[in-house]
Amino acid sequence: MNTSAPPLPPAEELALVDRELARLEHRRSWLLTRRSWLLTMIEGAAAARTRAAGGQPAAPGAGGRTVGETSGRGAQNALLVLGGVLLSVAAVAFTVVSWGSLGIGGRGAVLAAVTGAALAAPVPLLRRGLTSTAESVAALGLLLTVLDAYALRQVGFGGGDAVGYAAAAAAVLAALWAGYGRLLPGLVLPGPAAVGAAQLPLLLWATAADRELLDWALTATAAFDVAVALWVSRRAVRRFAAGCAAVTGVSAAAVAAVGSASAQTPAGALGPAAVFAAIAVIALFAAARSDRAALPASAAAGLALIAGAGGVVREVLPTGWAVSAYALAAAVPAAAAGLRRPRGTARGLGGAAAGVLGAAALLTLPLTVLTLVGPVTALSGPWRGAPADAYTALGVDLNPSFFAAAPLTLLLAAGAAAAGARWARTATGTPSGTRPGRDALRAWAPGAAAGLLWAAAVTVPAAVRMGYGPTVAYGLLTALGTLGWAVLRRGGTVPLVLGCGLAGAAGLGGLALADRTATFTVLGVLVVALVAAAVATRAGEAVRAVLAVAAAGFGSWLLMAVARAAALTAAEAGLLLMAVPAVACGVAAAAARRPRSGVPEDEGAAPGPVTVTLETTAAVVGAAAVLLASGDLPMTSVLLGLAGVIAAATALRPERRRPAGATAVALFVLAAWARLAGWEVTAPEAYSLPVSVPALAVGVLQRRRAPATSSWAAYGPGLAATLVPSLTVALSDPNWLRPLLLGAAALALTLHGARARLQAPLVLGGIVLALVALHELAPYVVQMVGVLPRWLPPALAGLLLLTVGATYEQRLRDARRLRDSVHRMN
Known part of the structure; x- marks a missing residue:
């Protein structure tokens, strides 16, 4: 690039760059198309040469050589597996079908020869390095030993107990296969096969002897699997044994869980609890011996401890306390996690306890929701009489024990969440792999603890069947305490706590509707408290906005209660409710003038969240007030006029001048229309002039400010709003007064447009004048044409x-x- 040349103007240089880029893109597209065509030609020529030579086309990029679809080792393994399967099928068919055609000596000779040959063949194969072939032949030999056991059973060996014989045969085969694997360490299959066979003896013996011992048989098998997984040196055996331990352990827990659920007494639950304790000991032993298995094994141990202890505690506690029983049992692994244990084990035990407590809390939280909304749904009408107690106020037919246990369950879950938050704050030296989990726990655990604590407090009255008056007082103290905590704190838990406080306040308001004194007491205290909280909060503008809106909502509720107590009509209640938008807009204006973050708001600056939310609330409550008076047109006109005054006052603020001003004009027009409709006025001019006059006034001001403004933009809307409705009625009016007045107005408007050289008045006035004249002359024209x-x-x-x-x-x-x-x- 020539740097000595003077630089081009930016616009010209941009155009030059765009042209050059377009040229390069066009050239690139042409080259790519040409390349694709050349590749097609080359591949077509190569395919033609291959067909002429009688061969198959070579794969692209193979240099003319055919590329195989599988490797040599894959083909070898496939052939070996297929051969082994075929030989196995033949052996089974021979043993089952053709066995009876041979005598005892022949049978023994055949079994000994075939099995011995199959088991001995891997020795020379391993020496020659044919490992895969040796594995296939060894698999055939192991299968033949199973068939040998079957054949021995067929000739009467082992007595009449088939299940017992199968258990003994499985034990013998497991030992034989394990020894065979030790003799030939180059084979992989015998070790896992021995572990698999070892899963059957205890299970089959328990099935044959006493099915009640099935859980213990599975537990003992799981212990054996854990021992093999920990102490055997071969990786394949360890992994297979670990998988077997997981399966048998879960199976033992499932059988024990069925027994625990069907227990009717604490003594009946002790047996399954002992099984769960044994499973927990085995899992903790595995966690202590293996760092990799520490977390899942300790978590399994924690769940087993909870299941066993919870089953016993459930039978001790009253009916309906089952969830609380398992929540109490979660203290066992939680306490074990607090001991000096390796980090993985502690995390597993603590995670199991936290999971169970979280599930218990989720199952109990619907009772908290019912405590809040139940009194409203069960209420037959406001001030119909207070219920006997908090439980009766719910209006549900549930076992009271459910509510009696709810506070305890929620408190336990809250304590666990608080402990988790404390651990997340104080944990030091945490490995980098666990830091995300610790950070997440630090983020949500405090809020969860606070929310669960509030939920527990809310359910206390129904749990203890507290009387109506004490319930209202208790609920008011709970709501005020929760709101106060949210107001005076800062941090991520404030929104959750604030939401809980407002939900509790709303539920308390519904409960208070049963009694007039309680209604005014509760709503009055809540309004004062919310206003004070909105003024005093240190939690930020968003929290202040929420509190202000809540204060407006409860204030509206209080005013509606006042209207009901005074026996006001719906329209009069709407007039009373209009006080809320007036106060809300006044507070919003004060909030807009108040500095935010130490910096005063400039004129025209975006309003803060308090201002926006209060103005929105004012609009919603104002609309509700107007709807209440919709059956009374004079009162509707008054309410619309008051709303217009409030909007006009809001429009005095610079940043709200345009939207609030337009809203005020619309509300005033609607108020005028409602008043006219109440007077049964049907003349269209009475409805159009309140619109056209302000519109024409705005047009005049706009033309004075900007003389270049078109007369259509300045005067067109206002003139059309008056002339079109009047013309529509005049064309169907048989009297002469309306057409005369409309024609005179149109004539004056036309003359003014011609004199002032304005298109809109001249054209609109002329069109209306012509149509009115035709309408008036039409009868005479018809009459004259007839004669x-x-x-x-x-x-x-x-x-x-x-x-x-x-x-x-x-x-x-x-x-x-x-x-x-x-x-x-x-």
């Missing part, structure tokens, strides 16, 4: 055409002159 001879209209039409034709050019010139003069107007 004239029939030949006269065609004659007059012909004369008119001749006259027009004679002066056509002059008329066109006059029409152009008239059009140009109109176009030169504004």
